[in-house]
Amino acid sequence: MNAPYIHARRRTFSASNAVEAQNATLTSIKTEDGATWGDMGRVLGKSEDRAAAYANTASPIDMPTFLAGCREWGGRFADPLLGLVGGRWADAGSVCTGDDPASLTIAQLLPAIMAAEFDGVTTYEELSPQEALIRRVHTVTGRWLDMIAAGKAQA
Known part of the structure; x- marks a missing residue:
């Protein structure tokens, strides 16, 4: 089957790379903000031990948790993860840097x-x-x- 809109060239990533990026991102934010795992869990809507597990295990976060992280930390949280597929965070209503001045x-x-x-x-x-x-x-x-x-x- 040769349908470029279905079989387009895509940036590939592994699930383990995605979880590694998630782990590094959460750990980095925790360190930079001087937060505890309890603080991180409150932001993510999870328990302290669950937040720590998201940063230290092979357990991927679910969509509501990802969105909670995006709401709190924006690009600091989303960019390393979205970058795996060639994306990046942009606030709603923002103007692309490629737009005219x-x-x-x-x-x-x-x-x-x-x-x-x-x-x-x-x-x-x-x-x-x-x-x-x-x-x-x-x-x-x-x-x-x-x-x-x-x-x-x-x-």
Whole structure:
């Protein structure tokens, strides 16, 4: 059977490599944070001895445990594991580093908005072709507003 969408070239990994990455990641986070296995277990929704077993045995973590680790530690926890399959952690709504800089994104939208507003009336037909770009600008400016709010809260 020759179906490239089914039999595509894939990054391969062994179950033992996945468990080794899990063990190293959990041990590293515990050490860096000065945590106990009890602390780690609370985060993972497991007992102290179960958390220690996930870092010191051939026992793979289950999906709810993986997701609990992702929620708490984000890329610190997920990246070594997702890296086994060529992935990496990204927060929801984040902009890829390959995306245009914010200034370029806004600059690309500006001429279309100027043309739409030229007659003093902006219509759906004028904005609709720019929807994807408008959404990207919205994401960027929303992130900026979050940064401003966080800065004000720290001040």
